[in-house]
Amino acid sequence: MSPKFNIKNIGFIGLGVMGMPMCINLSKNEEFNVTGFDINKEKNKILIKSGLKTALNAKDIFENNDLVITCLPGGKFVKKLYFQDKMISLVRKNQIIIDMSTSHPDLMKKINTKIKEKKSFFADAPIARTRQAAIDGKLAIMVGSDQVVFESIKPVLELVGSDIIHCGDVGSGQFTKILNNMVLFQNVLALSEASKIAERYNLDCGQLFQNISKCSGDSFALKNHGLKSIIKDNYPNPAFSVKYAQKDLSYAIDLAKKQNINTPGCNNLNELFTKAINEGYGDLYFPVIKKIL
Template identity: 40%
Template sequence: MTENSVGFIGLGVMGEPICRNMLTKSGAPFQVLDLAEAPMARLAEAGAQRAESVAALAATVDVLFLSLPGGAEVEAVITGPGGIAAHAREGLTVVDLSTAPVALTRQMAERLAALDVDYADAPVARTRQAAIDGTLSIMVGASDAVFARVRPLLDHAASDVTHCGPVGCGQVTKILNNMVLFETVVALSEALALGRSAGMDPGLLFDTLSKGSADSFALRNHGLKSMVPQAFPEGAFSTNYALKDLSYALELARDAGIVAHGAETARHRLERARDAGYGANYFPALSMVHDARPGGDGD
């Protein structure tokens, strides 16, 4: 085993640029693994080695990053046949950059702790461009010692790295971040629809709102850049992914015995967008569907 070696599993929309920044800035030896060949080839050109398998990574590297679509994939990579739990060497540190349920995160950490494997949940926020630029916000749940160990690598991918508390707290913060974002986009979509119906130019409306107390990151990015021009590409953070993340927030609400009315409304709007054919599109596409009062014009 090479000292301070790093493995990275999951080279998708966010994973590839995160890995590239860590690889090129840290100088550490990297092994990468993905179901697709193209991102592995691109990172190999930057100096990474292709890993043979999850098992091989778990048995050889010091720090193993996961950047996967969601909790189901994280659980499969950790506990499935040929997974991390079956092959991890003592002293390995697993860092999950994915967004996953809080309860599952803590279960995975306990499972690996029994094998003398440390765990940190470190979900990321902001856009793909931020991932490319190395200016993500990363929210970390880990012990003080594990946070200190992994922070230097995380710093290469982010402008803000926050220790949110013990394992699971990174996920709590990211899930609630996304919940608030989705609810804000719903509010923006209502303002957009009402403004249009009243004869207001959409771009001028949102630009003016950005100069007042309605200003937000969501307005300036999701609103002005996506909702006003009605640009909802595939390959961005999709409606289906938004529904997955929102389900984690609603799971937290159920566990806490709290009715999250705003989150329920956001789920309804996202489901409407999915059912209208926008499931694979950038999630602000929810602005394309609206509920109508009886006798109204509908969608």
């Protein structure tokens, strides 16, 4: 018999570059009571100024909501919250937990096992696209869960995303996100190299990218990272930083190593990310790697 979910109260942990606008967008739907929390007190103050409620701590979020969403900077933070801080012990029967961070698929499966023991439900649902997409509620969301859970959480996810993709069982959302980013990052590197070459030959890089957009080299990366960042040398902070990009790339490299797959493109890009961080660009929008070519 399929469980019946009554989602009224939603708790959101992680008010970062993407999490803050996501939490705000969730709160715009009057059907739900949304409460946010971040360990950074300044983030909580921003949320309060936006007219939203904040919790005293993560424990408060887990204890008082039907649906808990976590959106943290990476796997080590997810592992700390659920296991070291023992939030997983607070999960109650029929509660739904969604992790929207980008983490290793193995960690998602471990969390899912523990949550299932409590007769509760879990989905990994990492996000893709830009910070502006998060603000506009136009994210792509890759969900790993069983079908019943997916259908139950989809209306909530549609408040923050325009493309909600069911990728398969728990962990498959992370696989999709990690490999998507692996492809994206290398595309951005190719665009950075192309722009650098064009500049040295005194070509109009903006026109070049417009021309490529009508050819086989067209891509999401070209239209967004290329035309909005690379040709303008615009690498804002906050945005998806070099440090975050390297973290996501490290998951792809690890998955490949476990299957003895050689990934020269990933390895080269990882070295460039390390160089960018060492040269002080680590907190800037990751297309800034153009500067070190």
